[in-house]
Amino acid sequence: MTMGDRLRELRLRKSISQEEVARQIGITRSAYSHYEINNRQPVYETLKKLAVLFNVSLDYIIGGEQSAKADPPVMPEAIEMIRILNSMDLDERKKSIAKMMAVLRQAE
Numbered sequence: 629m630t631m632g633d634r635l636r637e638l639r640l641r642k643s644i645s646q647e648e649v650a651r652q653i654g655i656t657r658s659a660y661s662h663y664e665i666n667n668r669q670p671v672y673e674t675l676k677k678l679a680v681l682f683n684v685s686l687d688y689i690i691g692g693e694q695s696a697k698a699d700p701p702v703m704p705e706a707i708e709m710i711r712i713l714n715s716m717d718l719d720e721r722k723k724s725i726a727k728m729m730a731v732l733r734q735a736e
Contacts, residue, residue, distance in 0.1 A: 631690055632666035638682040638689075639664075652704070653677040654711050681707060 629637075639649055650660040653674060662668040670678065679686050713721050 629691065630666050631669065632664045634689055634691065635678065635682075636664045638678075638684065642682065649678075649681065652681055652707050652711070654714060677707075677710070680710070 639646065646660050646664070647657045650657040653660075654677070655674065659668070663670050675686055675689060679689055682689070685692070713724060716724065
């Protein structure tokens with residue numbers, strides 16, 4: 629099974645469109661479509677986002693034999709937070725992460 633086949637299978641299993649996958653990982657639908665039809669291969673950062681979105685290992689996406697079952701699913705809000713953080717410049721990102729970590733420490 630190719631990586632494109634795996635991505636398509638994972639997307640269909642989750643019952644979401646190519647547009648939704650692309651939006652959640654911060655790329656165009658066209659770019660994602662090329663991954664599914666094996667015309668292009670995603671860069672490492674995109675692969676990591678896909679693994680988080682589909683709740684599988686990187687190994688599974690790229691064609692390894694590891695099971696598609698992975699750790700507990702990531703909340704859609706977490707994916708959105710990652711997308712927002714990735715859109716910030718480095719200083720904004722560091723400040724935002726520091727604030728979030730402070731809030732998390734208080735909640736413990």
